[in-house]
Amino acid sequence: MTIDDLAHRIAADVAGEGGLAGLHRLSEVIAVLEDRRTAVIDELRRGRHATWEEIGRACGMTRQGATRRWSGKLRARSFGAAAGAYQQGRPGYPLALIGSAVPREARRVLDLGAGTGKLTRLLVDAGLDVVAVEPDDAMRDQLAAAVPRAAVRGGSAERIPLPDGSVDAVVVAQAWHWFDQGTAVPEIARVLAPGGTLSLIWNVRDESEPWAAELGALMHRSAKQTIDTKPVVPAPFGAPERLEIRWEHVTTRSGILDMVASRSYVITLPEAERTRLLADVEHLLDTHPDLAGHEEIAMPYVTRCTRVRL
Structure with a gap:
């Protein structure tokens, strides 16, 4: 099974019969996944393990797009340090x-x-x-x-x-x-x-x-x-x-x-x-x-x- 197949199966399971309840469940899962993606990017940038160019490619966007989307979020997450x-x-x-x-x-x-x-x-x-x-x-x-x-x-x-x-x-x-x-x-x-x-x-x-x-x-x-x-x-x-x-x-x-x-x-x-x-x-x-x-x-x-x- 490919990653794309797995993603579609998970999305279908979460959405269930659809409607407002399904939409709410999908939105909750998307928010959790986005939080996790941001955490992974934070780890990569803190450890200097990946450039913005590489992160952009992994996320299906340009370096500029990745920087605009996440650089501010990573600064907001920095205060705990x-x-x-x-x-x-x-x-x-x-x-x-x-x-x-x-x-x-x-x-x-x-x-x-x-x-x-x-x-x-x-x-x-x-x-x-x-x-x-x-x-x-x-x-x-x-x-x-x-x-x-x-x-x-x-x-x-x-x-x-x-x-x-x-x-x-x-x-x-x-x-x-x-x-x-x-x-x-x-x-x-x-x-x-x-x-x-x-x-x-x-x-x-x-x-x-x-x-x-x-x-x-x-x-x-x-x-x-x-x-x-x-x-x-x-x-x-x-x-x-x-x-x-x-x-x-x-x-x-x-x-x-x-x-x-x-x-x-x-x-x-x-x-x-x-x-x-x-x-x-x-x-x-x-x-x-x-x-x-x-x-x-x-x-x-x-x-x-x-x-x-x-």
Whole structure:
């Protein structure tokens, strides 16, 4: 039996008599297979066992097509390799954000793509009933240890492990740009109660501060990540409400190094290039007149929030 014959037999068995039930089963299996294919590609790329040209051929597409389809997904999957640095180096969020990100009447909140729980902790401390969903095992371990009062679950924006209409609000911090929005938007709408809200949040370094601009130039010299922090969210969501909060995150020299090391575009650099970048960041911390000799460093941030209602 050929692979093609086997695939057709499996598809026929899964689809059964067809109809909506068959379509649902096929869709579930396709999603699992795609997750597995992405994991295999991740293993091949991490170990430098295959080029994008070879991966493209194996998937029946061009090198450019394979790169476009999976390079972003692999960067999104990279955070587990630096979960400790992420927890130590990434900033939290200003307390003033909660009142804008979550409506006063909300009680049960989903923190989607929760990472190591940087926002989850604020939500729990505000007295909310919080479910935190995170796909990466290592990040989820950090999350569960940091915020034990949250209900922590594995899952993704494309496959949320919650019933229909079960939360009053969904918050997404530093993660919306990783989602497959064509799948994630209806899935988020599914788990929200009628009239529920979705809030999209980013911390952005304020590079009007000269030393922060120098740090940003170092971080982006090999790869620059451009993120739309004022996105348009499609139907069934309504018009956006937007908020900006300027604040400072007080950290340390090691905290800044961990922050840099936790960026996806740094995690995925070749080892020699990553080592050189971190050494250059250390040099900046040692020599810049606003940083040298300081035990504490105030990193300026702008937190941006877009809130939409179902």
